[in-house]
Amino acid sequence: MIAARLQSEPFDSAIVQAALLAGRTDLGAAVAFTGLVRADEGLVALTLEHYPAMTLAQMQAIAADAAVRWPNTIGTIIHRHGRLLPGDSIVLVVTASPHRAHAFAAAQFLMDWLKTKAPFWKREEWADGTTRWVEAKGIDDAAAERW
């Protein structure tokens, strides 16, 4: 089971991971990845727009796909929306498996697919008052297509 959450509030990755692992003694590996707002020169804020009726369903579909590919892996994915500041967390992927290879692979798969198949759009606000929509990157498509 890999659970998906969509929220504007911050998350605490340690608490999310502890909740995922609670009561389990069969797991030998846990991976936690956090994506952050990087303070590129002059960046003031990053706003994550999403498609309310579709985004969570799409995140759940990605999670279900991962659960089929790595059946012994459990996890939680959280993606935030709204206006975020440099240093804020954007996305969390936590996975756990009996062995590390599956936990690493599932986490990477989940991030690659979240970046390319979940309907979110980033708008940057700059110190000079301008805004700019982030362009999708070919390198992200290539990362998603290898799975």
Place this chain on the structure above:
Amino acid sequence: MMQLLYFAWVREMVGTDSETITLPADITTVAALLDWLATRSPGHAAALADRSRIRIAVDQGFATPATPLNNPREIAIFPPVTGG
């Protein structure tokens, strides 16, 4: 009657986040819908000018230009996604 939704810079260029339309009977694919929408206003035309920069969801599932339209309730038009 169906709902059109626009997101990110598509929303800004069209000038609204949603509109309710009656789909003409001869519009039977996503590609035909985009051609027809582009004639609605200069904003629509500008937003839809480069189809390689446009992505579509029909009833909340990703679609392609060839996807047939069978009484859809909701079609969303947006740029390639940039979350994560």
